[in-house]
Amino acid sequence: MSRFRTGAGGRIDRARGINFTFDGRLYTGLQGDTLASALLANGVHLVGRSFKYHRPRGILASGAEEPNALVTVMRDAGRTTPNLRATQVEIYEGLAAKSQNRWPSLEFDLGAVNALASPLLASGFYYKTFMGPRFLGSNKAWAKLYEPLIRRAAGLGRAPEAPDPDRYARRYAHCEVLVVGAGEAGLRAALDASADPHCRVILCDEQAEMGGWQLNAGSDDLVEMLETLGARPNVRLLARTQAFGVYAQGAVALAQRLTDHLAAPSPETPRERLWQVRAGEIVLATGAIERPLVFPGNDRPGVMLAGAVETFANRYGIRPGERAVVATTCNSAYGAAFALKQAGVDLAAIIDLRDKPDPALAANALKAGIPVHTASVIVGTEGHKRVRSVRLGKVEPCGIVKSTDSIACDLVAMSGGWVPSVHLFSQSRGKLAWNGETGVYSPGKDAPGQKTRSVGLCSGEFPADMRGFHNGALPTPDEKGAAKAFVDFQNDVTARDIRLAAREGFHSVEHVKRYTTTGMATDQGKTSNMNALGILSGALEKPVPDIGLTTFRQPYTPVTFGIFAGANRAGLFDPVRKTPAHAGADALGGVFEDVGLWKRAHHFPRKGETMHAAVNRECRAVREAVGLFDASTLGKIELVGPDAAEFLDRVYVNSFAKLGIGRCRYAVLTNEAGYVIDDGVVARLAQDRFHITTTTGGAGRVFAMFEDYLQAEWPELRAWQTSITEQFATFAIQGPKAREVLAPLVEGIAMENEAFPHMAMREGRVAGIPARVFRMSFTGEAGYEVNVPAGEGARLWPVLLDAVDKAGGAVYGTEAMHVLRAEKGYIIVGQETDGTMTPDDVGLGWAIGKGKRDFVGKRGMMRTDLIAPGRKQLVGLETLDDKTVLEEGAQITDTPTPAPGSAALGHVTSSYWSEALHRPIALAVVAGGRGRMGETLHVPMPGGAIPVRVVSPVFHDPEGARLHA
Amino acid sequence: MLLILCPYCQSRRAELEFRNVGAAHISRPSDPQTTTDAQWGEFLYQRDNPKGRIAERWLHIHGCGRYFNAIRDTISDVFVTTYKSGEPPPAMPSEAKP
């Protein structure tokens, strides 16, 4: 047995050795060890380097509050977890862990030169230092120079670069009582609550074994309590489960670790499980966290919390040193002293700040041969990678501290007393109450909608033995001395940093926190917040409760991304919507793009064809012969009822009262402000029945808006809508040969031009399938849109494809569709409009029903600013060189070299190569654009301004003859 | 995640099923054309943002699809009550905390 282990006792299995590596070196621990206890059992105290100064750091605590001992555990490239607390990592055979924040090695770290530059790294060093130099331009210095440097040098572990191969599960659970923490108080609360068999109880604890502090003693009570709970069917016990977030109305998030402790986890088992619990009552039994003492050099490896030392000795059978000093302002540290003595550690001294420590404890110490120094503090430590000695200081009655002896030791067990762990109560938004007598914040009144009960130490009701009698930094001989007394170990914040912040005028605790970064590390200041408040209180000469408290936020300890992502990754990241013809389009080699959740075919390249070549070919096919397009993603609504036409009159800018049965109308939708928000086509199927299309992206929004007006604004209207987007597959057949292609497939519809004119709608059959056929066009060519039941879409697609092929046509995708409509000057809502364009701005003033008393947007459009001259209007642009395709979004100015700060006239909204016109075309919105026809404007670009001519937005067939052919 | 009682479904459901749609009890003027720019601007854009209880509209979008009203406390997020569209807001002392 190693000389760092005790002879007997503890909860480790002394018969089962476990091999693991740390920074590549092989060590042996025991079954039941954490990485921290196993390292201590091998005499390893140096486990990391600090964040800012790269100081050697050891293990401070024994649980979740550990600020220093952050490690990376590596299973393989995708299973590498940084920033784990060594005190919570269970070892298994073959575990490989490494230290962080050191280069090239933990023992020899170049970053430690930061310590020499430490005057530069005081409070607010980010804000003060990283402001220039000016030649890089404002803000650029940070991004280009400092941030990459700091990121490389600082802090924390690196995220793995390979994808995470593990599975993460998720469960919802409901219970009457959720108990967080399975120490004595939590176990008793769970037993009491579950005595009623109808009361569902969940008890969770972040450790592998339930029992909390009782695990240090190994009581029979514990075994019995766990057995009783385990036998009750209304109880669910969740070990290795961290309650990391409390949310409104009794919602609590738990992270359960399922495989991290296993040497060879089954691929069937998820790595972690997220529990989303809704609890009638949340019982918090989260215990207390020990407060470190703030004295110069309190961060050397070998300086540990007294309670942690006691836990390592009793629970893990560790002798954490050969010769120990106990420094305290609290009785409980005497327990650690006795435990160490029991473990065979030499006790050099107990250094107690108090004049008169507890007489019984002091007597016991003396009886055990431990010298007790009263009214004493540690005023400094020596040693590099491990504490070697401490310097004793005597506090004179006047408050002056005199440095006296040096005491050799390799372990310092310190205690500033205990602080209730109120994080989860604070997350529940409950009010914390300051208790002047015990000097701690404890849970007060519940937030509305929450029912919590704090039991045990976290309630703030704890034995006097656990009280600390001093808050903040310990007195020192010279507060200006260079030695650092750390408050926040993880963020390297010293007592002096906090005093400096106070001197510089930061008086609010929220400001001090951000300025010094105290409490802002991944441990959220679990061990540091109270000391920071104590120091600030002294510096501002204000009592602690007058300073306020920063907010405790979720998560209590860091949580993996995986547990939040759960199954929502790769193909399941988002739902995917596919049209009925998707497989057909895919088989043709369609290249798909995401439009909302939809997959839409962007273009259909043939062998060896570039995207541009494919799009140009598709455009030619439509203009010269016929094209087939899958328009099934368009939003579709069926509106029914005697007042359906009246409703449409009120919501769209157009007039529908006179729309005949079997006729369609292009319809523009605005909001009450008068801005275009959607467009589509409204077809009248019957006197009281309409088929309405919306944009693909606007379908849900428009449906919700109609519902809002129907339900809340005009409930008297007898009109009802149904979304039929998913009920129909829609195929557009467009081009001069459209009728020739479609007519032979149609039954029951007279297809002659006069019988079935542009903007008409007929019902019949296409290829034997019942169909609603619209004669309409988004390309400028004569064309049809065939709607068939979605289930028949996959059957109709190849029939249409075949007919189009035989006529020398082609299937086309969304890109060709965009080019074709732009050639015709048809807008796309969201491309030509940006939520501030009226129908008139985009050339759709003609669509507005002139005789209507009111409609949504009518009053909005009459606002002074919306009818003022100089508004941006839709125009076409041609580049003077006839070959440059402008960039969409590019600004438009009246001079090639606009003065810095001058406003643009507008911007390019759409820009393409037009195959039909053999030149680039663009749509744009330009101030007073319709009055600028023929003017030359400029599009300034990094390579120089591009001159453009303002023209009509309708480039192709301005008379519209082709639509009616 | 909040639990919200839909007054139509009479069921307390998870917040995920709902969408907030802004302030309640703002009626569209019956004859907008007679309003001044200031009045219309008030209707379009001016909303109270009190600390405490507010009346707001919610849509049970992944449930029954109905719009309804709710009184919510903006400090605690607690839903004091929910009620159907068209019903007047329930009388309650505005300063009282639940």
Ligand SMILES: [Zn+2]
């Ligand atoms: Zn509902």
